[in-house]
Amino acid sequence: MNYLELSKEKKAQLLDEVNKEFNAFVAKGYKVDISRGKPCSEQLDIGMEMFKGIDKALESMPKNYRNYGMLSGIPEMQQLFADMLGLKPANIIVGGSSSLNLMYDTIQRALQFGVCGEKPWNDSKVKFICPIPGYDRHFAICEHFGIEMISVPMNEDGPIMDVVEKLVSLDDSIKGIWCVPKYSNPSGCVYSNEVVDRLAKMKTKAKDFRIFWDNAYVVHDLTDTPEKLANIMTVAEKYGNEDRIYEFASTSKVTLAGAGVACIGASEKNIKDILSHLTIETISYDKVNQYIHYLFLKDMNNIAAIMKKQREVIKPKFDKFINAFTEEFSTDSNIAKWTNPKGGYFITLDVYQGCAKRVYELCKEAGLTLTKAGAPFPYGRDDDDKTLRIAPTFTSTSDLDISIAILICCVKKACLEKLLED
Ligand SMILES: Cc1ncc(COP(=O)(O)O)c(C=O)c1O
Structure with missing residues (x-):
């Protein structure tokens, strides 16, 4: 059904029906949450196997x-993360439990001390390129440090490179770009070989420019035919730009979120530079947890087996959303469009322009917490007010049915209200 082509009477009639459904949800007093990309209890049980014996x-x-x-x-x-990311063990620093923590530290160091002997970034204005929609916590780090964020829209295979290349070639205050290259948060897209190649070779006015390659979902496939991501370090080496890359990963969604192991991967020169500061910050990270992880994870084949177990828990949850959207909204509905990711933790749902905030508010009223509308954009600003991030993993299967029903009802309600208003 194409909602845009419905008569005014038909829209009003549908809204009437949806309002009744909405009021029934409100009356029930539900309390369900699909706001954060957290593993559910069953997934964490898989990680707890680590402590057996x-x-x-x-x-x-x-x-x-x-x-x-x-x-x-x-x-x-070091070896395990090197195998995961396609790097050499010497190019890996294994940190504590959070890769986000390593990203924050890396930016703070660059701001205060500069990178590899260059001037501190903070000596002048600092800007970052933020592909949108993107990960809200990346944007929060920038905002926290007063780094100006420049939004660049994403295509289905990564950021629009014509725009990125132009920006970085002209402005030496642009010091970095955030990238979640595999199963991007929140669109689920995977960067194409061409995008990886262009990022690795592009001319940057700032010689201390860095790509923050947040490979958070490197082994988090939802299908038997995973998407392939080019190894940006190998490509960058080809162009002599290996120092441009800071790569991050963690086992947060392999073993235990918040109690896993994270790493940073970088060129020899960058690793030396990072260690020169890190040695002041800490004497060492938690090697006992690292060893426990090694015993459990063993090698890439075993990690694949663990991720298969993870997938068995979460794939049906993704399917529930995708099937419900497909059933409720035809491709020509014009009020809902969604991604169908082959991995990662999120689905992006685009609703009729100008309705995302209203959907968020209505869901809240009906007892469903969504990630705040606008969160996947710098400064929380979604100019089209249309994008919502859906995180299917955390909620129990029974709550998921209610969450989906509330979400669909609220999308219809918000969009019909807006269409009638227009
Ligand atoms: C893209 C991305 N990077 C990093 C993180 C956080 O990772 P960690 O638990 O290693 O800090 C998340 C968590 O959702 C994420 O989606």
């Missing part, structure tokens, strides 16, 4: 792992 298993841990030292992390986890 751990006191015995820990007997194999080298004795020095119990003590201070080894700032770059234990070699076993």
Whole structure:
């Protein structure tokens, strides 16, 4: 049904029906939440397997792992992250439990001390390119440090490179770009080989420009035919631009969110530079947790088996949303368009222009918490007011049915109200 072509009477009649449904949801007093990309309890149970028989298993841990030292992390986890990201172990620093923490630290260091002997970024104005829609916490870091954000829209295969290339070639205050290259948060898109190539080779006016390659969903496939992402470090090396890349990953959604292991991957020169500061910040990260992770994760084949278990829990949740959207909104409905990601943690739902905030508010009234409308945009500003981020993983399967019913009802209500108003 094409909502735009309905007569005024038909729209009013549909709105009447939807209002009744909406009031019934409000009366029920539901309390459901699809706002954050958190693993659900069943997924975390998979991670808890890590601790089975751990006191015995820990007997194999080298004795020095119990003590201070080894700032770059234990070699076993350096190797594992190197295999995951296609880097060399020497190009990996294994950190604490959060890659976001490593990103924040990396920006703070660059602002205060500069990178690899260059001037501190903070000596003058700093700007970052933010592909949109994007990850709200990246944007929060920029806002926190007063970094001006320049939005660049995303295509289905990454940011629009003509725009990125032009911006970075003209302005030396643009020091970085955020990228979630595989199963992007929130669109789920995967950067194409062409986009990776252009990012790696583009001319930047700032010689201390950095790509923040947040590979948070590198092994988080939802299908048997995962998308392939080019190895940006290998490509950048080809152009002599290897120092441009800071790569991040973690096991937050492989083992335990908030109690996993994170890493930063970078060129030899960058690693040396980072370690020169890190050695002041800490004596070492938690090597015991790193070793426990190594015992559990073992190698890439075993990680694939663990991620298959994760997928078995979350794929049906993604399917529920996609099937419901497909059933409720035809491709020509003009009031809802959604992504169908092959991995990661999110679905992007675009509603009729000018309605996203209203959908968010209506959902709240009916008991469903969504990620705030506008969150996937710098400064929370979605100029079209149309994009919503859906996080299917955390909610229990039974709550998911209610969440989907409320969401669909609120999309219809907000859009019909707007169409009648127009
Ligand atoms: C793109 C992206 N990067 C980083 C993170 C946070 O990762 P970590 O738990 O390693 O800090 C998330 C969490 O949702 C994310 O979506």
